[in-house]
Amino acid sequence: MRPSNNTRTSQAQIAEAWEKIKHGMDACFFERSMTRSAWMDLQTQVYNLAVDVSVNEPQGSSSRPLSSSRSKKEPCVNPRCAEVYEKVKKYLENYLQQLSEECKKHPEEDMLVFYKQKWESYIKAASTVDGLFEYVNRTYVQRQRDHNSSQGSFIVKELALVTWRDTLFMSLKERITTALFQLISKERNGEQINTQLVSHVLQSLVRLSIPNPWEVTRPIPPHVGSPSSFNSFQSPSPCHQINSTGNLNRGRRDMTSTQNSIFFYKENFEDEFITETEEFYRNESAQYLREHSFTDYMNKAESRFEEEKYRVSKYLHNETERRLIQSCEKVLIEAHIDRYYQEYTVLLRDHKTEDLSRVYSLCSRVKDSLEKLQEMFQEHVIAKGMEAMDRVLEEIDRSKAPHGKSELPKLFAEGIIGVHKQFVELIKNAFKDNAGFLTALDMANEQYINRNPVTVAQASQNQMPIAAGGQPRPGDPAKSCAELLALYVDSLLRVSARKADDNDLEDHLQDSMLIFKYITEKDVFARQFSRHLATRLVQGSSVSDDAEQSMIEKLKSSCGFEYTNKFQKMFTDVNLSKKLSEDFKKPPAELEFDFSIIVGTSASWPFNSVKGYILPKEVLDLMCKGEISANCFPRVYVFVATMYQMGVLLLFNKSPTLSVQHIVQESGIPNKESCVQVVQQLVKLKILSATGDEREDATEVSVSGSYHNKKVKVPIGMPLKAEQKHDRTHTDRQVEEDRKNVIQAAIVRIMKMRKRLNHNSLIQEAIDQVKFRFQPTIASIKKEIDALIEKEFLRRADDQRNVYEYVA
Amino acid sequence: MYNRLKNSEKDNLVKQFQSVTQVDAKEARDILRKYNWKLDEAIDYFFTNQNRRVPPSSGHRVDRKAIENVFRNYANPDKPDFMFADEIIRFCADLKLDPTSLPVLVLAWKFKAKRQCVFTKTEFLEGMYELGCDSIDKLRSHVPTLMSEVENCKSDSFKQLYRFTFGYAKDEGKKNLDIDTACAYWCILLENKFTFIDLWRLFLSGADGKKRNTIPEDTWNVTLDFVNQISSFDQYDTEGAWPTLLDEFVEFARWTEQERQKTQKTSGEGEEVMQIG
Helix, strand or coil, rough: CCCCCCCCCCCHHHHHHHHHHHHHHHHEEEEEEEEHHHHHHHHHHHHHHCCCCCCCCCCHHHCCHHHHHHHHHHHCCCCCHHHHHHHHHHHHHHHHHHHHHHHHHHHHHHHHHHHHHHHHHHHHHHHHHHHHHHHHHHHHHHHHHHCCCCCCCHHHHHHHHHHHHHHHHHHHHHHHHHHHHHHHHHHCCCCCCCCCHHHHHHHHHHHHCCCCCCCCCCCCCCCCCCCHHHEEEEEEHHHHHHHHHCCCCCCCCCCCCHHHHHHHHHHHHHHHHHHEEEEEEHHHHHHHHCCCCCHHHHHHHHHHHHHHHHHHHHHHHHHHHHHHHHHHHHHHHHHHHHHHHHHHHHHHCCCCCHHHHHHHHCCCCEEEEEEEEHHHHHHHHHHHHHHHHHHHHHHHHHCCCCHHHHHHHHHHHHHHHHHHHHHHHHHHHCCCCCHHHHHHHHHHHHHEEEECCCHHHHHHHHCCCCCCHHHHHHCCHHHHHHHHHHHHHHHHEECCCCCHHHHHHHHHHHHHHHHHHHHHCCCHHHHHHHHHHHHHHHCCCCCCCHHHHHHHHHHHHCCCHHHHHHHHHHHHHHHHHHHHHHHHCCCCCCCCCCCCCCCCCCCCCCCCCCCCCCCCCCCCCCCCEEEEEECCCCCCCEEEEHHHHHHHHHHHHCCEEEHHHHHHHHHHCCCHHHHHHHHHHHHHHHCCCCCCCCCCCCCCCEEECCCCCCEEEEEECCCCHHHHHHHHHHHHHHHHHHHHHHHHHHEEEHHHHCCCCEEHHHHHHHHHHHCCCCCHHHHHHHHHHHHHHHCCCCCECCCCCCCCECCC | CCCCCCCCHHHHHHHHHHHHHHHCCHHHHHHHHHHHCCCCHHHHHHCCCCCCCCCCCCCCCCCCHHHHHHHHHHCCCCCCCCCCHHHHHHHHHHHCCCCCCCHHHHHHHCCCCCCCCCHHHHHHHHHHHHHHCCCCCHHHHHHHHHHHHHCCCHHHHHHHHHHHHHHHHCCCCCCCCEHCCCCCCHHHHHCCCCHHHHHHHHCCCCCCCCCCCCEEHHHHHHHHHHHHCCCHHHHHHCCCCHHHHHHHHHHHHHEEEEEEHHHHHHHHHHHHHHHHC
16 A cells, blocks of 8 residues: 555645644544544554654554564664654644633633533543553653653643643633632621632632653652642542553652642642732731621631631642641731730730630730730739739738737638639630640749738847848848748647537648749748747647648748658658657656646757756746646636746745845846746736836836636736747847858858869759758858868869869 | 080070170070070070079179178177078168068069068078178168069069068968058068058958958969959959958948948039039
């Protein structure tokens, strides 16, 4: 038939073959049916055309295994292939141009419908046609790719997509996106829309993200636009079928990045969509805020976030979610953040838990804003705490009653606990127990508990020695705080008429530990606590051993064994002494009167022993009390008196009238002031009567004959003011002294280990070591460093002033 | 190996040494021998210790006998191996020096005196010899040289003098320096050198309401650093490695400054009122 020696196919033949092919392609694109044999014939035509062998080759060549034909032809670059490729490209361009014209005829939403239909059939057709040109794909395209040529490096089905993209989509881009935005806008305004349609159109955009294979910088994924990245497409789509063969370059670039796999979607839709969204919400939020309350606004914002999330799941690409939500956050929250802060303050003030939780959940989306909220929260807690303390002071002032003062520790502690509980609750309900807020609460507590109107008022009563410049400095409020707490604990553990039951007591103790946690001057607390404990033990006025033990346990678990060591020892002493007393009372030493004694380890008990006070009976210290029966009055009274009182009263056995001077001398009380106070007290109680001022030596004091009391057993033992004051300063001094030792010990320990250390590190390490006991000032540490240098434990390095060396 | 140098080579080294230092041949040879004929080290030594070496002016040997004669002139009649306060006052008078002035302290330092107001015979003889003086006149003329040595309070020699003073001034057997003595010596040492000397004295006298009795050695030593480093109280870091005494001083100084400004302000306002009136 045709000359077989013809190595070059004539132009006419080519044109003829191409016509056939084009016809076949038409059939595909316009969805006309085609017989299987016609299809086979087409494949042969393509093959013949492309390999540039004579067209008259036997028909059977088409069914020849492709591998053999390829292996034969492989090495040569066939110019005909390029020609065929170009022709296909031209064909597609033509077709799509027509299509886009057609598209333009439809108005907005209809156009989208049309676009979608055409796209779906186009994809199908492209897939078929790709099969037709498989030979071209495998030889020519592969070769072009291997040479990194920008010409013809798309396989045909990709070519189809790229051409769709460049020819059809780009010319319609404006219309399509506008139509899409209109739809989305409608939905945002509450209308129902065809989400399926939007989803399909957007998916086509994802599919069109075909990277140029020659651009190595833009790696392509193995599965372009695979359904998995598109939530709404659960069933395999036509595109998927194409993809299954589209793995030509998989081995070459497998560094997949979703980022790039949807670049076309991003560039042509997402960027603009985000801008649109921001614009939409900017307007909406501004308007909404004008017309509604902030609470409503927050509700709205929350539901908007939900909606947008839903939107993504419905028809947007997963990737978009992050950006979309971010931009919503920007517009709905960040833009109004000051308003949030402002409202937040109001809500805090009004204690609106639900709204606060909304503020929290919205603001937690925005970076740094939580810190700000926490900061404001901290300030609020401090303010509230201060307020509560002010109320305590007011209440004390109002009650004015003599016992009012003694209520102070209780009111103080309960005030703090009330504030704390309120905010713990708030953090739990509104702030989801966020750690940052708990820390803020801790910091606020520490700040206001130690320094507030109550502690400052207390501290100003205990003025410190004169400081530099000659002005007196008020006492340290933090110390007053520790003292108040100690008093509160004492009031809990001491027997009294109105007592809560055991469970309540345990709760109160727990609460007091809560305050304890925030006390900076824990050593002051320990001192006071030990004094109170000792008093309770000696006077037997403790509620129960169990309660005492429980308190000590609590302190131990908070501050360690060392802290509670002495308390524990006092306990042991008391128990041992009980046994001792009992043994003592056993026959033969039968006693006429009630007698009990406590032998205390002097290092553990916080009493100052009084030297040089010799009384009718040997007395260990001022905590002793005794009973005196008085026979000189109309009735017989039994006075439960302190040792000093006994000492004074017993003097009147010798003579009914004595001068003050005489009493001071004879009683042997070492401190004149104390003695005079004892006398004053007794005069006030009307047991004694004085002729004049008890402070004058010459004043005569006599037993008052007219003493009357309903009770027979009268407790008259009250602590002396002078003694109390003395105790105070003594305790203060003791605390100071203890601190010095603690600091010095810490410094020596550190230096022993380090041998050589610079000033700042030493200060820092020393603070770290002692801070769980109290907050040392830098000056106090420096003072101890000076002292240690003087004692030659340390020395300054010769060459550097700020380096210390340990002297072994 | 240097001992095996030929004499000519040694002579050469001596000449080089002389050309740099301008000392006589004998001294050059002595120093070089001491440093094993290493020229560099010898020159180094010469310049760092220039002040202690035998002065070049006394080209001839210092006459130990003459020094002894001088000492005998001032020795205590009862204890001829010592000079006590009276003798020292006479000695100072002959030198035309005020006994409580810096030059006398410098002399004590040069004599390596152990205690204030006492010179032992050894201290005197060795000190004079070291200074290269064998008569009162020579010593008197040498004083300005000595003073120039301690002119700069940042110099090493001043620091040595300063540190020497602590041991010299304190009572024997005591660890710390009595505050009045310390104050007196600070005045001698730091007059014209310490910007805040007057305030410092006021402070030490207890103007801030605190009573202080003694100055520990560490505080004494660091005070010199304070003098040299702190020219304004703003640059002082209360948390730095300064002894407490200096913290208190700065606190006091800042307080006085504030008070001064306050009074200035009120008086300034008063003036304005006057003008208006």
